[in-house]
């Protein structure tokens with residue numbers, strides 16, 4: 001799972017109002033090179049929650065992103081390269097995404113997040129699924 | 136690795152021999168091929184469209200999303216491809232199929248787009264979906280195993296009717312959706328519903344097999360049609376049901392039902 005995807009996921013538990021960003025628990029990170037495409041990065045920039053990306057990249061061991069970013073930075077190649085690396089090349093391969101409000105864990109296995117909920121799961125009972133053995 | 140490179144260079148669709156499989160995952164079938172043929176038929180428009188975010192709902196074997204990524208060229212446009220399925224085996228198989236073709240999409244095990252709807256709202260430029268559309272008893276919908284790949288409940292509409300509002304929420308202002316439907320799904324009524332949400336529709340591919348007649352419908356936001364639809368709904372409210380029904384049965388002749396490749400999209 002790329003950090004771009006982490007940036008697009010929120011907790012889907014019924015009743016949760018503050019489900020973004022999901023906390024990351026890391027077991028394994030992999031890096032996979034991706035062809036650099038400045039246009040894509042410029043298109044995506046406005047859609048990214050910057051702080052969530054910075055925090056996520058630090059948890060995955062990459063500390064090069066600036067705390068704050070603004071569109072004018074997109075003119076800098078150096079900035080674009082770092083943005084590219086954090087957004088697309090760092091993958092959470094094994095670990096979990098954790099709902100910030102209920103602490104419910106969504107496992108990430110072989111790079112695939114599993115957002116399936118149990119039937120009738122909601123904010124009141126989801127703690128019971130903390131270590132849910134979801135398939 | 137050589138074949139991967141050559142496959143990436145030349146092929147515009149996924150190669151069946153490199154599509155991964157699992158006994159509980161839907162194998163590429165007539166409907167999958169019809170959907171990919173529709174995408175190929177519209178490929179030039181898609182290339183001009185330059186989608187930034189493309190998504191498949193219910194990716195199964197990964198045949199469709201892999202084909203889309205191949206035909207649009209991963210790197211040339213640098214799009215973000217996402218694929219979801221409710222069946223964890225399908226999502227794994229999709230990942231293998233993508234890897235075997237040297238393309239990438241982010242894959243997520245989830246119900247339709249649950250967990251993505253908040254942040255991806257209004258960002259998706261292309262959605263492709265081959266939903267479970269076969270009319271079945273309602274109990275078979277979403278049950279475990281391969282049945283859930285096709286079981287669509289009453290008129291085959293259970294999952295389709297859940298997907299439509301989600302798609303409307305996810306699609307960007309210039310968003311397009313390609314959807315497989317069966318005649319039994321009442322595609323004209325689906326188009327009418329989408330029209331009320333502001334979408335125009337046309338059939339990109341129509342195919343009859345021994346068992347079923349498939350339509351691949353393309354939807355796109357069209358602000359004129361929204362106005363017309365609202366007017367129509369107001370008018371219809373006063374009209375006897377019988378007249379509304381007969382109007383729907385003539386659906387293919389209604390003006391917003393655009394045939395062929397020559398119309399706007």
Ligand SMILES: C[S@@+](CC[C@H](N)C(=O)[O-])C[C@H]1O[C@@H](n2cnc3c(N)ncnc32)[C@H](O)[C@@H]1O
Pocket residue numbers: 161162163164166167170192193194195196197198199219220221222225245246247248265266267268277283284285294
């Ligand atoms: C007819 S198959 C199509 C598979 C593949 N896209 C193809 O064209 O070959 C429908 C797929 O939708 C998946 N599906 C069914 N219900 C779903 C849901 N609620 N959310 C996401 N995927 C679902 C099934 O697991 C199955 O893989």
